[in-house]
Amino acid sequence: MKFHKEGYPTLILISIFSGLLIAISHYLLSDYAIAMPLAIAISAFLLIMIIQFFRSPNRSISQDENVVLSPCDGKVVVIEETEETEYLNEKRRQISIFMSPLNVHNNRYPIGGNLKYYKYHPGKYLVAWHPKSSTDNERTTVVVEDNKQRTVLFRQIAGALARRIVFYGKEGEKVEQGSECGFIKFGSRVDLMLPLDAKIEVDIDQKVVGGKTVIAKFS
Numbered sequence: 001m002k003f004h005k006e007g008y009p010t011l012i013l014i015s016i017f018s019g020l021l022i023a024i025s026h027y028l029l030s031d032y033a034i035a036m037p038l039a040i041a042i043s044a045f046l047l048i049m050i051i052q053f054f055r056s057p058n059r060s061i062s063q064d065e066n067v068v069l070s071p072c073d074g075k076v077v078v079i080e081e082t083e084e085t086e087y088l089n090e091k092r093r094q095i096s097i098f099m100s101p102l103n104v105h106n107n108r109y110p111i112g113g114n115l116k117y118y119k120y121h122p123g124k125y126l127v128a129w130h131p132k133s134s135t136d137n138e139r140t141t142v143v144v145e146d147n148k149q150r151t152v153l154f155r156q157i158a159g160a161l162a163r164r165i166v167f168y169g170k171e172g173e174k175v176e177q178g179s180e181c182g183f184i185k186f187g188s189r190v191d192l193m194l195p196l197d198a199k200i201e202v203d204i205d206q207k208v209v210g211g212k213t214v215i216a217k218f219s
Contacts, residue, residue: 004106006166007054008182014050044102048079056106061178061211065146068198069178070135070213071154072190076098076206080157084193085145087117088153092193093200095215101190106168107156107184108211110192112177115169117153136166141169142183144175153193156184178211195219 003011021039029035061069078096099105121139138158145151151175156165167182169175184190194200202208208215 001058002058003051004054004056004183006185007050009075010054010185011050014046018046019212023213028127033098053105059178059211061108061205063112063177065112065148065177066218067214068130068152068192068216069108070097070208070210071110071181071192072097072099072102072105072107072192072208072210072214073118073126074208076202076204076208077189079200079202079204081196082193086118086119086141086153088151088193090155093196093198093216095111095114095192095194095200095202097192099190100140104210105184105188106180106210106216107182108178108192109144109169109175109181110215111144111146111152112175113144115142115171115173115175116145116151117141117143117147118167118169118171119163120167140165142167142181148218150195155162155191155193156182157189157191158184166179190214 011039024219025035025039045209074097075093077098077190078094080094081091082094084090084092119141121141140156143151143153156167164185165182169181192215194216197219199219200216201214
């Protein structure tokens with residue numbers, strides 16, 4: 001288990017805050033017996049939460065060009081047909097995965113191939129399960145096309161707590177199925193837009209694991 005590189009700035013801030021809190025308790029609030037134990041307890045809680053949130057487990061990925069792997073850890077909250085209007089301009093099967101603050105927040109490429117399109121959209125911070133979060137929230141849109149010209153569009157969507165979406169890829173580069181493509185801080189969501197003839201392999205409320213769970217199979 002590793003600590004994700006995106007967590008180091010937050011870890012530094014929490015360490016500074018904890019140090020100040022303990023120093024204030026020791027030097028200014030020493031007359032209060034509860035001050036120091038409380039400061040230590042708060043500092044330990046924050047440190048544990050940060051380490052938990054930014055954990056980055058090592059995973060062996062079994063690549064298969066005929067399947068779509070889950071781009072993240074979380075729970076399936078939407079399976080529906082919808083019109084994709086930003087890039088594909090056609091009907092697609094939408095699969096949405098909600099990531100709670102307790103989930104691993106690494107994001108992975110669901111298929112391998114060419115990174116055809118990438119765009120960052122600033123926006124609101126509605127709760128991640130809100131129906132309009134896909135179109136109104138801060139988000140990125142990414143399209144990958146495999147060597148059989150099959151395309152998968154996916155979106156990293158900020159939630160009510162998230163204030164930073166990170167994406168590592170660039171248009172035109174080759175990407176590998178299951179490899180890390182980005183990170184979303186705190187509660188968030190990832191939407192997949194799949195071809196209508198793809199066979200969906202998950203159900204509503206099912207828990208999925210990034211780079212491991214098969215979301216769908218190409219026909």
